[in-house]
Amino acid sequence: MITNGSQQCLDLIGKVLLGRGDPCAIERPGYLGAIQAFSLFEPAFVPVPLDAGGPEPGALGDAARAGARLFYGVPNSQNPSGTTWSSERRREVAAALEGTGTIMVDDDAYGELRFDGPARVPLRALAPERTVMTGSFSKILAPGIRLGWCVAPPAIMPHLVTAKQASDLHSNTFAQQVAARYLASIPVDDHIARITGVYRRHRDLMLALAADLFPEEVSWTRPDGGMFVWLTLPAGCSSLALFETALKSNVAILPGLPFYTDGGGDRTVRLNFSNADEASLEEGMHRLARALAGQLRSAP
Amino acid sequence: MITNGSQQCLDLIGKVLLGRGDPCAIERPGYLGAIQAFSLFEPAFVPVPLDAGGPEPGALGDAARAGARLFYGVPNSQNPSGTTWSSERRREVAAALEGTGTIMVDDDAYGELRFDGPARVPLRALAPERTVMTGSFSKILAPGIRLGWCVAPPAIMPHLVTAKQASDLHSNTFAQQVAARYLASIPVDDHIARITGVYRRHRDLMLALAADLFPEEVSWTRPDGGMFVWLTLPAGCSSLALFETALKSNVAILPGLPFYTDGGGDRTVRLNFSNADEASLEEGMHRLARALAGQLRSAP
Numbered sequence: 342m343i344t345n346g347s348q349q350c351l352d353l354i355g356k357v358l359l360g361r362g363d364p365c366a367i368e369r370p371g372y373l374g375a376i377q378a379f380s381l382f383e384p385a386f387v388p389v390p391l392d393a394g395g396p397e398p399g400a401l402g403d404a405a406r407a408g409a410r411l412f413y414g415v416p417n418s419q420n421p422s423g424t425t426w427s428s429e430r431r432r433e434v435a436a437a438l439e440g441t442g443t444i445m446v447d448d449d450a451y452g453e454l455r456f457d458g459p460a461r462v463p464l465r466a467l468a469p470e471r472t473v474m475t476g477s478f479s480k481i482l483a484p485g486i487r488l489g490w491c492v493a494p495p496a497i498m499p500h501l502v503t504a505k506q507a508s509d510l511h512s513n514t515f516a517q518q519v520a521a522r523y524l525a526s527i528p529v530d531d532h533i534a535r536i537t538g539v540y541r542r543h544r545d546l547m548l549a550l551a552a553d554l555f556p557e558e559v560s561w562t563r564p565d566g567g568m569f570v571w572l573t574l575p576a577g578c579s580s581l582a583l584f585e586t587a588l589k590s591n592v593a594i595l596p597g598l599p600f601y602t603d604g605g606g607d608r609t610v611r612l613n614f615s616n617a618d619e620a621s622l623e624e625g626m627h628r629l630a631r632a633l634a635g636q637l638r639s640a641p
Numbered sequence: 642m643i644t645n646g647s648q649q650c651l652d653l654i655g656k657v658l659l660g661r662g663d664p665c666a667i668e669r670p671g672y673l674g675a676i677q678a679f680s681l682f683e684p685a686f687v688p689v690p691l692d693a694g695g696p697e698p699g700a701l702g703d704a705a706r707a708g709a710r711l712f713y714g715v716p717n718s719q720n721p722s723g724t725t726w727s728s729e730r731r732r733e734v735a736a737a738l739e740g741t742g743t744i745m746v747d748d749d750a751y752g753e754l755r756f757d758g759p760a761r762v763p764l765r766a767l768a769p770e771r772t773v774m775t776g777s778f779s780k781i782l783a784p785g786i787r788l789g790w791c792v793a794p795p796a797i798m799p800h801l802v803t804a805k806q807a808s809d810l811h812s813n814t815f816a817q818q819v820a821a822r823y824l825a826s827i828p829v830d831d832h833i834a835r836i837t838g839v840y841r842r843h844r845d846l847m848l849a850l851a852a853d854l855f856p857e858e859v860s861w862t863r864p865d866g867g868m869f870v871w872l873t874l875p876a877g878c879s880s881l882a883l884f885e886t887a888l889k890s891n892v893a894i895l896p897g898l899p900f901y902t903d904g905g906g907d908r909t910v911r912l913n914f915s916n917a918d919e920a921s922l923e924e925g926m927h928r929l930a931r932a933l934a935g936q937l938r939s940a941p
Contacts, residue, residue, distance in 0.1 A: 344809075345645060345809040345812075345813070346809055346810060348808070348809050348810045349808060349809040352807065352808045352809065356681050360661075361660075361661065374807075374810070377806065377807040378807045378808070380807070381656050381804065381807055483815070484810075485813065485814035485815055486813060486814075486815050487809060487810075487811070487812065487813040504681065506677065507652065507674075507677040507678045507680070507681055508648070508649060508652045508678070508808070509644075509645040509646055509648050509649040509652065509787065510646060510648050510674070510784075510787075511787070512645075512787065513645070513785065513786060513787040513813050513816050514785035514786075514787075515783070515785055515786050515816060515819070516813050516815060516816055519815070
């Protein structure tokens, strides 16, 4: 089904699967937009800790056995952490969900923006009857055109279609025609390779500058795709304070707090490397490093 | 706020104002799409009978005093009945809502498509602090472009904006640009006068044919705008049976049942006159008249 960006898939999934108080498992940290979309249905979020390999299967199994209606994750180059679930972890996730009533929601917004290594197996291939997969043209074509999609098993799709019709009847057919004709007129894989090349250079630049400039007490992820690097500040620091300081020098960062459904995350920061050009990125990293150094000096 | 057609306004209004079991007043009959949109939030519908002048103020006052969160109506050339609320009735509706917590939702999808008489005062002018008004480019430009809008008082709009962002971030900016530039490039009032002229001719043709061809036991409305004529069949007839018969001769009508939240309406039928050309409309009315006559002959 075509939707208004993949964000609308989350709204429709919430409408179909979530009611007030229903357990809703989500990565910790988890995508802010999903938390916002699902929150309208007032579920009880069950955070599943994310480590470098993906979500912890034990915690996920506990959530599934406790009746989680769904488990939402971004297995490829996650927003916000940049984490990609390993192949082994994907199989463990599928195994943890097997025999439970929990639906896997695989938000694949960044799967096409891969910089290093092979694509991992999609969850849909491991658990076809219990996975709803969503994707987007926002990251490879244009966000303003609001086109995304979802693939769902036959037991779920009719409910999503009904929710879509009640929500806005259908997605813009004019924009769909424009996008379809445009994509048919260009070599799409070459286009994706080109933008992926740009984003890879930006990531490499951001990581090199972080290693050069950031205080050694700060740690960060090395994303294999997508748009984000995730910082962890040392004890005594505050991402909100860093946000305020950085903004004064015209550098926008996103404090990690809203990616946590259970509090915490106050020393985490999401950095975006896809949007700014390389000169701005370099200048921004210098300014951010100065803000960081200032905060570390004043930390207790 | 710009939305994906005015249908999305109903979804956002439901998200902001309705929870499970909340009283939700709506015209009887009421717009099917609103019933579908609101139903996802599982309110308790409170039907307010619609007569030729508009909703009954007494029943509305009762619903408002009983805590209705909103009263949804289509004051201009209603879908499905074609009814336009009189100016007096509008003032009575505003008076019935005054001092209560009930929000008026004025769905003005058809206000531009006026055939006869002056435009009536919008509810927003009578009850500015408690009216959310929605409109659409679907009826004057193109439904496929999915552009609508709502105007809401300052106490409500921020909640609608938050719900919009959670639902799909924003509406297609490309389609908005295209629509804005197109509308700026044409004489919009002339365009509306032209399509209104076409629809008026269609309405006149449908009403003349109904008077000529339909059995005298059938009654119908005379809409002063919009797209719909509303039939009431005599006792013993069934709009579902008429639907089946008419469809066999390739005539599509809409049985009125889904416009009632409390059952009933099984002898009502919505006819659309905007879409078919005049020759098809004439042929369709002849076929429908034959189907009607057949049903009346077999009615008990």
